[in-house]
Amino acid sequence: QVQLVQSGAEVKKPGASVKVSCKASGYTFTSYDINWVRQATGQGLEWMGWMNPNSGNTGYAQKFQGRVTMTRNTSISTAYMELSSLRSEDTAMYYCARGANWNLDYYFDYWGQGTLVTVSS
């Protein structure tokens, strides 16, 4: 079965960077995009960007341009999201989600369990 397993919770100081991993199993890793979506406590979902694991191509939401980097290691079917220059407003649960295409539709059909990133001095 398809699974996305994320790395554990992180606590970072303002100005630091964080790198979250997402290990895929149960399907061909290079066949589907990996997206990153975050959710502040009690708030809604916010899309951060996507990465094509086959080509390494990426697309980032304008809000995160210049601060986020999405990479992958195909040999271990793992995607990474690194967010730099952290501030308190980046405290949130970060999810990876598989992007699926069907009939001109694009949706997230499997999600990781989430990684809590806390930014605090």
Added chain:
Amino acid sequence: QSVLTQPPSASGTPGQRVTISCSGSSSNIGSNTVNWYQQLPGTAPILLIYSNNQRPSGVPDRFSGSRSGTSASLAISGLQSEDEADYYCATWDDSLNGPVFGGGTKLTVL
């Protein structure tokens, strides 16, 4: 401020039918299909409806979706206590060149 607009809350009693609306614009719902996600308390979202009205395997047929113009809606019939969750609509936005979400609707089963 979310690109797609949802009511913050909705409620119903067991067995009742409830609907949740999602309003957008010509650059998103007006030109792309809509998906719905369910997020149970303390868990990751799961895909509930894709391509306006398609249910992934395992999703009960009590859940249905529709789209008309620049709006969409999710209907839940035969409401059950386990349906108490947050529901998010989502679609692609051609202007932003990426997926966008609604602010979410918290469904309470009374």
